[in-house]
Amino acid sequence: MPRSSRSTRITLVTAVGSALAMVVSAGPAQASVDPVYPSAGEVQAAQSAVTSKKQQVEALQGRLNASYAQEQQVRKEAGEAAEKYNGARVELQQKRAAAKVASRKSREARQQAHTARTAVGELAAGIYRQGGSLGDLEMFLSDGGPQTVLDRAAGFAVVGKYRDRTLEQASASSQTAATLERQAARAQAQEAAAEMRAKQAKGEAEAKVAAVQSETRRLQSQQSAMVTELAQLRRTSVSKERQRQAGLRAEAERRAAEAARKRLEAQRRKAAALQRAKEEAAREAAAQKAREEAAARAAAQEKARERAAQEARAEAARRAESQRQQEAAARRAAAQKAREQKAADERAAAEREQAQAIPVSAPEPAPAPSGPASGASAAIAFARAQLGDRYVWAADGPSTWDCSGLTQGAWRAAGVYLPHQSKLQYNDTMRVPISELQPGDLVFYGSSPSTIYHVALYIGGDTIIEAPFAGGYVRTYSVFRYGDLLPYGGRVLS
Numbered sequence: 001m002p003r004s005s006r007s008t009r010i011t012l013v014t015a016v017g018s019a020l021a022m023v024v025s026a027g028p029a030q031a032s033v034d035p036v037y038p039s040a041g042e043v044q045a046a047q048s049a050v051t052s053k054k055q056q057v058e059a060l061q062g063r064l065n066a067s068y069a070q071e072q073q074v075r076k077e078a079g080e081a082a083e084k085y086n087g088a089r090v091e092l093q094q095k096r097a098a099a100k101v102a103s104r105k106s107r108e109a110r111q112q113a114h115t116a117r118t119a120v121g122e123l124a125a126g127i128y129r130q131g132g133s134l135g136d137l138e139m140f141l142s143d144g145g146p147q148t149v150l151d152r153a154a155g156f157a158v159v160g161k162y163r164d165r166t167l168e169q170a171s172a173s174s175q176t177a178a179t180l181e182r183q184a185a186r187a188q189a190q191e192a193a194a195e196m197r198a199k200q201a202k203g204e205a206e207a208k209v210a211a212v213q214s215e216t217r218r219l220q221s222q223q224s225a226m227v228t229e230l231a232q233l234r235r236t237s238v239s240k241e242r243q244r245q246a247g248l249r250a251e252a253e254r255r256a257a258e259a260a261r262k263r264l265e266a267q268r269r270k271a272a273a274l275q276r277a278k279e280e281a282a283r284e285a286a287a288q289k290a291r292e293e294a295a296a297r298a299a300a301q302e303k304a305r306e307r308a309a310q311e312a313r314a315e316a317a318r319r320a321e322s323q324r325q326q327e328a329a330a331r332r333a334a335a336q337k338a339r340e341q342k343a344a345d346e347r348a349a350a351e352r353e354q355a356q357a358i359p360v361s362a363p364e365p366a367p368a369p370s371g372p373a374s375g376a377s378a379a380i381a382f383a384r385a386q387l388g389d390r391y392v393w394a395a396d397g398p399s400t401w402d403c404s405g406l407t408q409g410a411w412r413a414a415g416v417y418l419p420h421q422s423k424l425q426y427n428d429t430m431r432v433p434i435s436e437l438q439p440g441d442l443v444f445y446g447s448s449p450s451t452i453y454h455v456a457l458y459i460g461g462d463t464i465i466e467a468p469f470a471g472g473y474v475r476t477y478s479v480f481r482y483g484d485l486l487p488y489g490g491r492v493l494s
């Protein structure tokens with residue numbers, strides 16, 4: 001082998017060896033500075049964790065919203081039970097008063113019957129003591145002469161009338177007493193039934209309020225736990241999460257109030273349109289009636305003219321015939337007839353003028369709704385003085401209230417009596433559209449007038465004062481915050 005080739009081969013081997021040595025020695029250092037990338041599986045796992053966390057947050061928020069709605073529903077049910085008991089108490093008071101009146105009338109009737117029976121007995125005893133009576137023959141056996149006979153006959157007539165009247169009074173008094181005793185017995189039975197219903201309603205209300213308080217505590221504890229869990233999932237503080245939930249609830253209430261306001265406004269517009277349609281129909285009916293009356297008058301006038309013309313033609317014929325028979329008589333008759341015709345024409349003209357002067361009666365305008373009772377400011381002042389007082393079902397003061405007890409107490413301070421129940425207060429007030437409420441009016445909540453469960457006092461500015469629910473306190477609130485506000489409030493009239 002030539003020397004140059006061998007030298008070249010040695011050089012290559014040396015270079016390769018050196019390069020391998022460098023690679024081996026540099027391998028660990030180079031690996032330590034290269035970036036480490038997550039695998040596709042790790043990326044997918046992270047995305048799944050994020051999605052799962054988001055789903056947990058959404059599911060937990062949904063459960064929390066459902067808990068809030070459930071809390072509102074159980075409070076509404078408690079209000080319904082409390083107002084049912086208030087109605088039973090009012091009924092019991094009425095039945096108790098009616099039973100007292102019926103019992104008093106029954107006692108008076110029994111006393112009158114006893115007095116009448118005593119009078120009958122005294123009459124019978126008097127006749128017996130006098131040895132009886134010979135009846136109508138006794139007057140004819142008298143030896144006192146004709147005048148004595150007449151006097152005794154008159155006396156018998158008076159005694160007979162008195163006896164008959166006494167017997168009739170006794171019979172009528174006994175019948176009246178028996179009727180009133182039956183009425184008293186029915187009234188007492190109704191009182192007993194009303195008392196039983198009141199006790200049952202009280203038991204149901206107590207059980208419902210206790211269940212609501214227990215359920216409210218459970219729900220609030222559940223809500224607190226869910227808020228804490230949400231804070232952990234969102235990596236926020238519990239206080240921040242509570243503020244967020246309060247804001248969400250306030251926003252939900254605001255949206256519900258706005259929806260209720262829009263719904264009531266639509267109902268008001270519909271009612272106004274119906275009222276305008278009724279008024280237009282009434283005006284059209286009045287105009288049609290006026291046209292018919294005018295046509296009838298015109299027809300009557302035309303008939304009168306026709307009769308006058310016929311009479312004139314007949315009269316002319318009679319005048320002509322009379323003239324042929326006797327000229328002189330005809331002239332006198334013609335003069336007389338002319339005077340009569342003139343008088344008839346004047347009367348007809350006067351009748352036409354009178355008929356044309358009769359005015360067409362216009363429909364009377366509907367009376368405007370009366371304003372609120374003069375004591376509205378006193379009622380509002382009283383209600384404001386109770387702000388912060390505790391709600392207690394069936395309470396009517398002086399420091400605890402339920403919803404209808406507060407409105408009753410407020411108007412009682414103004415000198416107006418309202419029954420202690422929301423439905424009865426609805427019946428005892430005048431209907432006013434929500435858009436026309438004035439301070440002092442009452443507002444009612446329920447799906448219909450027959451399902452009213454809550455009442456509050458309107459103070460202006462879409463604001464009410466209310467005793468809200470068990471565990472709550474007298475407060476001011478938006479009139480639209482409850483979704484089942486009835487479209488008509490109640491105006492208290494003094």
